[in-house]
Amino acid sequence: MAEGHYQVLARTWRPQAFDEVVGQQHITRTLQNAIENQRIGHAYLFIGSRGIGKTTTARILAKALNCLSSPGPTANPCGTCENCVSIAAGRNIDVLEIDGASNNSVDDVRQIRDNVRLVPSSSRYKIYVIDEVHQLSGSAFNALLKTLEEPPAHAVFILATTEAHKVPATIISRCQRYDFRRVGxxxxxxxxxxxxxxxxxxxxxxxxxxxxxxxxxxxxxxxxxxxxxxxxxxxxxxxxxxxxxLGLVDWAQLNALCDAMLDKDIATQLRIVEDIVATGKDLSQFVQDIIRYFRNLLVCKTAHTRIQELLALPGHELAAMQQRADRFALTRLIQLIEQFAELSKGFDSQLAQRIALETLLIRVSKVAVEVSIDTVLEKLVQLGAGGVGPVAAASPPAAEPARAGKSEGPPSPPKRAPAPHQAPAQSPEHESASAPFRATVTESNMREAWLRVTEEAGAENLNLGIWLGQAAPAGIENETILLEFTRDQQNARSYLERPENRAAVERILRTLTANLTGYRTLVNGNVPEAPRPARETQPRAAAAHVNPELARQALEDPHIAKVVDVFKGEIVDIKRHVKE
Ligand SMILES: [Zn+2]
Missing domain, CATH: 1.10.8.60 (Helicase, Ruva Protein; domain 3)
Known part of the structure; x- marks a missing residue:
């Protein structure tokens, strides 16, 4: 039954006339016009990906040239004469379809050359359709070129290829070129x-x-x-x-997995993987489905129009996706996609490449506010500029978790290792205000609480998140959390002492925690520090103690200029770098 049906469909639906070819009107119209104006070429080159109508169009062109219903070539072949019927069925002796992949030797092409001299037996033209012509060998191309240079009047070559760049320019220049499009x-x-x-x-x-x-x-x-x-x-x-x-994983299962990830329900996540394996589904395919799924969430979150069209989902599924998308921070979604794409790298899939591209595009267009903190910090560390100092290497381990805070979860591409005390309790999603931490913060859970505060701050204001990330929680005093900085992190500290930043952080503290209303900054352990009070409260433009000439020179360095620009920063200090 299935076989029979397939035959019926294939035969019924292969387009028989130029007008029936879908999505290639720019080509079929041109061909029809050329035929009507009796401008018949000797060589055509059809370029385009597989399965979009190249061979079909070649056959229709062959029918148009050899249809017996009119005295000459016709733009509208009848479809019923002996030639039309036999060409459509692929058994006309004057229309030869040659697979370039399996007939790619010079001998094969020589055979064509010898054959091409013979006049057609029952038609106006002898037509050679060479599919996948880019597969011909170099000497075969040379032989073909000779034929194309002096073709007999009755010969027409239709060369088709998915990879035009592999066809020699000498061949291309002899052909009328038609570029087939992917169909909308x-x-x-x-x-x-x-x-x-x-x-x-x-x-x-x-x-x-x-x-x-x-x-x-x-x-x-x-x-x-x-x-x-x-x-x-x-x-x-x-x-x-x-x-x-299509062999896709059940939608419901992906929804369940996503929900379990949002709820940090590891048992359910593992059970779903178990189900996938138990039902004999391919795990690599599953990972692709997960990537596709998160990609859809990302589209929900970032595209403002045409979402339904982009996702091709029924209305109720779309609404459910939208709700889930709302629960993820944008940066988190991008990170998840990157992590799963990294996981699937070995699979060499086009999907993974496409997703990577799309993710990059979204990241680029959102860069002003949403760039990943990890990425930026890494960049800064590489640059070693802008006063952030050697945070990666030199800061005490206590400062580490906050910066690495967003990169736990599945095998993660960022090189930063997760710190030990963050793993289990740490929320995988930044859930914004929808799920406040709301716990009473004590010294036992202050690191976790601080991570949440940092993430929240980073989502609101990238700079704030970055600088907060350098702070190490050192204790709780009443409603105040003590934040420790190393001497290298003076800039982070002074940034956090600015009134507007302090106000923002304190607001987040009050929202996210049950008991904290403020913070106090310390430098290196318990030394309450006040060496540069003036600078700490100065507004951005101040930094008056910096030698303006040195500052101007510093800004001539493109890296420094970029950092200052990206973070809307200022130069607060300039130190001479001493080589050791
Ligand atoms: Zn006909």
Whole structure:
């Protein structure tokens, strides 16, 4: 049954006329015009990815050139004459379809050359369709070139390739070049709907959109997915069927995994993995599905229009996605995608590459407020500039967890190792104000609490998050948390002493914790420090003690200028670097 059905569909739906070719009007119209104006070329080059209509168009062109219904080539072949029928079936003796991949030797091409001299037996033209022409060997290309340089009047070559850059320029210059496009979702949906109507199969628009999405611009893929679905489902195709036939992990399972991650429910997460393995599904595929899933969340969070179109999801699924997306911080989503993409790197998938690209694009457009703290700190450490100092190497371990705070979880690409005391209790998601820490902070849980405060602050204001990240909680006094800085971290400390920053942090403390209302900064252990009070409360422009000439020179360094620019900072101190 399935086999038979497949045959019927394939035969019925291969376009037989130029007008039926979907999504390539720019090509079919040009070809039709050329034929009507009797400008027939001897060599055509069809370029484009697989399954988007190159061979189909080549056959229609062959029919147009050799159709017997008119005295010469016609833009509208009849489809019923002997030539049209035999060409459509691939058995016309004057139209030779050659697979360049398996006939790529110089002898193969010489055979074509000898053959091409012979006049066509029952047609106007002898037509050679060479598919995957880029696979020809170098000497085969040379032989082909000789034929293309002096083709017999009755010969037409249609060369098709998915990789035009591998075709020698000498060949390309002899051809009329046509670039086939990936087909738009709307066109694919329209085509699929036509097929379904003919087959009397019903399904929702969302199903069509999902198929078009999976086919990724390929007509042949879209049709073959549809064929599978029809033989699998019969007269009605549901959204769930699409998932099953495409071998995607059940949507509900991904939702459950996402919820478990949000709830930090590790047992459920492991059970889901167990289920995946137990049902014989491929884990690498599962990881791809997870990436796709988080990518959808990211789209929900960042795209403001056309979300439904971008995601191809039914309305109720979309609403549920939107809700989950709201629970993640943007930076966290990007980080998750990067971590899973890193995990799947060995799989060499196009999806992973695409996701990486999309994530980068989103990151770039949000960079002003949302760049990952880890990344920025790493950059700063590399630069060793801007007064942050050697935080990576020299600061005491206590300062480490705060900076690494956002990079726990699955095998993580950032090189920063998670600190020991953060792992289990630490929330994997930055959940914003939706889930305040709200605990009474004591010395036993102050590090965890401080991480949350840092994350929250970072989400609001990147600079604040970065500088807070350098503080090490050192104790609790009444409603105040003591924050320790090393002598190298004076800049972080003075930043946090600015009234506007203090106000912001104290507001976060009051929101996130049950008992803290303020903080006090210390330098190096218990020495209450006040060596530079004037500077600490000065507004940004001050830093008057800095030699303006030195500051000007410093700003000539592009790295320093960049840091000052990115962080809207100021130069508060300049030290001579002494080589050891
Ligand atoms: Zn015909």
């Amino acid at each position: 979702q709307d066109d694919i949906c329209t085509l699929l709907r036509r097929i379904l109507d003919q087959e009397q199969v019903t399904c929702s628009d969302e199903v069509l959109l999902a198929i078009a999405r999976a086919a990724d611009g390929g007509i042949r893929d879209a049709e073959s997915i549809l064929e599978q679905l029809i033989s699998y489902c019969g007269q009605e195709i549901t959204f769930k069927d699409v998932f099953e036939v």
